Amino acid sequence: MTATVVDPVREQRADVYPVPLSRVINVELRKMFDTRSGFWLMASIVITAVLTTIGTIAFAPDADLTYYTFAKAIGFPMTVVLPIIAILSITGEWSQRSGLTTFTLVPHRNRVIAAKAVSSVAVAIASMLFAFVIGAIGNLVGTAITGTETVWDVSLAEGVNIVLGSLLCLLTGTMLGMLIRSSAGALVAYFVYSLLLPTVAGILAASQGWFRDLQPWVDLNYAQAALFEGTLTAEQWANVAVTASAWLLLPALLGLRMVMKSEVK
Amino acid sequence: MDTRGRSAMITIDSLSKKYGAGIVVDDISFVAPAGRVTGFLGPNGAGKSTSMRMMVGLTSPTSGSATISGRRFADLPNPGREVGVMLDASAQHAGRTGREILTIAQRMMGLPGRRVAELLELVSLTETEANRRVGNYSLGMRQRLGIATALIGDPAVLILDEPANGLDPAGIRWMRDLLRDYADQGGTVLLSSHLLHEIEVIADDIVMIGKGRIVCQGSKTQLLQSAGTVARAADLYALKRALDTSGLHTTVADDGALRADADPTRVGRVAQEAGVALIELRTADGGLEEMFLQLTADTQRERKAA
Numbered sequence: 064m065t066a067t068v069v070d071p072v073r074e075q076r077a078d079v080y081p082v083p084l085s086r087v088i089n090v091e092l093r094k095m096f097d098t099r100s101g102f103w104l105m106a107s108i109v110i111t112a113v114l115t116t117i118g119t120i121a122f123a124p125d126a127d128l129t130y131y132t133f134a135k136a137i138g139f140p141m142t143v144v145l146p147i148i149a150i151l152s153i154t155g156e157w158s159q160r161s162g163l164t165t166f167t168l169v170p171h172r173n174r175v176i177a178a179k180a181v182s183s184v185a186v187a188i189a190s191m192l193f194a195f196v197i198g199a200i201g202n203l204v205g206t207a208i209t210g211t212e213t214v215w216d217v218s219l220a221e222g223v224n225i226v227l228g229s230l231l232c233l234l235t236g237t238m239l240g241m242l243i244r245s246s247a248g249a250l251v252a253y254f255v256y257s258l259l260l261p262t263v264a265g266i267l268a269a270s271q272g273w274f275r276d277l278q279p280w281v282d283l284n285y286a287q288a289a290l291f292e293g294t295l296t297a298e299q300w301a302n303v304a305v306t307a308s309a310w311l312l313l314p315a316l317l318g319l320r321m322v323m324k325s326e327v328k
Numbered sequence: 329m330d331t332r333g334r335s336a337m338i339t340i341d342s343l344s345k346k347y348g349a350g351i352v353v354d355d356i357s358f359v360a361p362a363g364r365v366t367g368f369l370g371p372n373g374a375g376k377s378t379s380m381r382m383m384v385g386l387t388s389p390t391s392g393s394a395t396i397s398g399r400r401f402a403d404l405p406n407p408g409r410e411v412g413v414m415l416d417a418s419a420q421h422a423g424r425t426g427r428e429i430l431t432i433a434q435r436m437m438g439l440p441g442r443r444v445a446e447l448l449e450l451v452s453l454t455e456t457e458a459n460r461r462v463g464n465y466s467l468g469m470r471q472r473l474g475i476a477t478a479l480i481g482d483p484a485v486l487i488l489d490e491p492a493n494g495l496d497p498a499g500i501r502w503m504r505d506l507l508r509d510y511a512d513q514g515g516t517v518l519l520s521s522h523l524l525h526e527i528e529v530i531a532d533d534i535v536m537i538g539k540g541r542i543v544c545q546g547s548k549t550q551l552l553q554s555a556g557t558v559a560r561a562a563d564l565y566a567l568k569r570a571l572d573t574s575g576l577h578t579t580v581a582d583d584g585a586l587r588a589d590a591d592p593t594r595v596g597r598v599a600q601e602a603g604v605a606l607i608e609l610r611t612a613d614g615g616l617e618e619m620f621l622q623l624t625a626d627t628q629r630e631r632k633a634a
Contacts, residue, residue: 079405079410080406081405082436082438086436086438087436089435090432094432098421098423099461100423159420159422159423160416160419160420161419162419163419164413164420164432166385167385167407168407168433169436170401170402170404170407171402324388326387326388327381327387328386328387
């Protein structure tokens, strides 16, 4: 049976323009804040930053009260929360089924994913800058209380490395979100990846000599940890590049392919 | 709403979807023209939703195509401004308010902010309701919000999956008037339902689908007509004789009604010529219903017929 052939009325609206990517980014950024869970996730970044700063002042030995201590203390909860934000931003479209609307308003799903990645990175960078500022305030206040010398021991290069390291954590969340497309599944995968794997790798490295030499080249967590410890040697940069390609880039491309092909129900 | 004389149509051409060995949509073709409400009718699991998802690019077809005025959905520059879509009113983030969901759509389409309030008013969602989270909405409220999201871009085409689901009788009447108005201004409406009654009330044209195949399609009047005429007479057998003599096929039901394969005008005339007094004369509404019940019975599992 074929359709009755009628001349299609090819009338296009004069006032319809393509949706620019900047608009998709704006909307996706808004969607990260506009639910109660999204709001509290964002708020938790601020809250944990303030709490860890207070904790550092209260409990860290006076001699350790330097900017690096603050930056590191504040950075840790962020590396946990930021990937969760990145994961939920993507998986929500499937788990909450809002993708039915999102992907009909923007049928090219790669644009939606790109917008989500960009807005996640924007949130991460803003959070890191916030962390550095809170850390600086903590350092000033803390040393004023203890009466010790205020030490600024994080160089710009080191600061950039910390931001890079956090972005790798965040993008791991983006990757898992695309690959798994279910909030619960992706969150579990992320914690296995970031908490369980390093422990297993550590035990393996301690007991097996061959793995100890191999680890920097196969373990992204291990290679990435160097970014939080200061400046990197050329070999360490190579470690980051190799492990990130294998554990981040490749699965991300695979995930993107699955996002493009999967059925949105 | 205002479709400003724009007209567009949905063309489905040999659309099929297979999952492994199972065929969910089997070579369906039809056109939903501008200015009419096309009802996509079929029992649950007949392939309606899969077909609609293929029309808007959420599911890729195994073969065939679906176009909106000749263009694939994915090729529309700003789809929300040209095709209003509601596939599942419940498929929304439960933590967003109704207003926020409309605002997201308004921003994505690049519309002025006042559209949000206009549409809330159009679908009769109050301020308080709009500020509540969708997780707390009744199905009827979700449907209204879904309709608002579909209409906010002032599109020329509407694709709605089970829009009357969860609406009370007044809500169904409201929806009918809204869609009637929309079609009268040149809009194209394709809506699905698993309830014959809803489609009869709202649609101009009907496409009936069962087990992935189109069973029948045509205008509502046409399909109802093909069902024949029901007549009652004081002297039933005199009427039957007269009709039989005229070469019309007749059957007599248990309740004393006679059914003839002809339109009421013809049956009335034959009765007049034979001098038989009629008690009742009307178009039989059973044809479509029979066919639909048959379809539903075929696909019936443990559920009772609706």
